[in-house]
Amino acid sequence: MPSLFISDLHLDAERPQVTARFLRFLREDARQAHALYILGDLFEAWVGDDDPSETGAAVADGVRALVDAGVPVHFMRGNRDFLLGCDYAARAGMTVLPDPAVVLVDGRPVLLMHGDTLCTGDTAYQAFRTQTRDPRWQAQFLAQPLAARLAFAAQARAASRAHQAGMQDRMETITDVAPDAVDEVLVRYGIDTLVHGHTHRPAVHSLEVGGRACRRIVLGDWYEQGSVLRIDADGATLQTLDIASG
Numbered sequence: 001m002p003s004l005f006i007s008d009l010h011l012d013a014e015r016p017q018v019t020a021r022f023l024r025f026l027r028e029d030a031r032q033a034h035a036l037y038i039l040g041d042l043f044e045a046w047v048g049d050d051d052p053s054e055t056g057a058a059v060a061d062g063v064r065a066l067v068d069a070g071v072p073v074h075f076m077r078g079n080r081d082f083l084l085g086c087d088y089a090a091r092a093g094m095t096v097l098p099d100p101a102v103v104l105v106d107g108r109p110v111l112l113m114h115g116d117t118l119c120t121g122d123t124a125y126q127a128f129r130t131q132t133r134d135p136r137w138q139a140q141f142l143a144q145p146l147a148a149r150l151a152f153a154a155q156a157r158a159a160s161r162a163h164q165a166g167m168q169d170r171m172e173t174i175t176d177v178a179p180d181a182v183d184e185v186l187v188r189y190g191i192d193t194l195v196h197g198h199t200h201r202p203a204v205h206s207l208e209v210g211g212r213a214c215r216r217i218v219l220g221d222w223y224e225q226g227s228v229l230r231i232d233a234d235g236a237t238l239q240t241l242d243i244a245s246g
Helices: 016-027 054-068 086-092 123-132 135-142 146-166 168-174 179-189
Strands: 003-006 035-038 073-076 095-097 101-105 108-112 193-196 203-209 212-218 225-232 235-242
Touching (some): 016 225, 054 086, 073 086, 086 095, 108 179, 123 135, 135 146, 179 193, 179 203, 179 212, 203 235, 212 235
Parallel strands (some): 035 073, 073 095, 108 193, 193 212
Antiparallel strands (some): 003 225, 225 235
């Protein structure tokens, strides 16, 4: 039975076909798994567990059904859903992982990250991340009315798109991981396999760090097609899913 890893689904009411494909994935593919790991950005935006969105409700029900069927689901917060809290996680039956996290997969340690902290070249984003991860900022934000939080999320998405458009000529390098950041985290944890998302650049990279042969596996997003990593006794396989077949 494989362990499955996904990230960057960016589920949103404006893309119902992706939510439908994910719910089908939970009902079918994931039922045959040893465990499912969701490494951030499950949702396009998350402004608090009190948001009564139909998408959030459907996903919670789908994940809970998988957990009740005996497949544990582990969730790591991303840059879009970092405010997803314990109430929603409990409703869905998910275990929340820290970022980074080390897990055993088929008896071997694997380092899991969302991946945004590895993109150190994007200094504007890193400053925003530092601000929004401050518990005081989060408490003040969550104390606002839901409508105000939704408006802030929409504004933040617009600002992100403008930021990316403004650095289009440097986008490829700035928004990808920094090699020295990858080396540092692999040396710090002493693990030879890193799995992350965030960059939307699915691939398996072989590298040497501190004299050790290592690999960095990057999960893809769920826009034009889905992406899932399967790890079992036979190795690691990065696969695509047809979104249109939701």
